[in-house]
Amino acid sequence: MKRSVPFLVDVVLVIVFCVIGRNSHHEGIISAGLFRTLWPFVIGLLVGWALAALLGARGGFADAVARFDARTLWPTGVTIWLSTLIIGMLLRVISGQGIAWTFIGVAATVLALFLLGWRAAWKALS
Helix, strand or coil, rough: CCCCHHHHHHHHHHHHHHHHHHHHCCCCCCCHHHHHHHHHHHHHHHHHHHHHHHHHHHHHHHHHHHHHHCCHHHHHHHHHHHHHHHHHHHHHCCCCCCCCCCHHHHHHHHHHHHHHHHHHHHHHHH
C-alpha cells in the first residue's frame, strides 16, 4: 500500500463525517459552511498524523518516517483519532463555532468508527 493512501483515506473520511453532520442538520453541503465545519478537524487530523509519526521516532526522525505504518490501530490510529477529535473541538470553540456535549459524543463515536474502523478491518483482513 502506498504511503499516501492511508492519509487520503483519513482525509476522505473526515470530509464524509462533516458532510453527514451538515446534511443531518439540513445545512448546505457544497458551500463555504462545509469548509467552516471541516477545517478544525482537518487541522486536528494533520496534527494527529505528525504526532503518530513522532511517537515512533526512537531512532530519529528519518528512522521514524521509514518505519511509520499508518495502518496500525495502536498507537497510530488512536493518536490520529484523538487528535482529530480533541483539536477539532478546541479549534471549533476558539473560532466561535461552539460545541455541545452531544456533539462531542457523536463526533467521538463517528470519528472512531471511521478512523479506527478501517484500520481494524485492514488488520483483520491482512
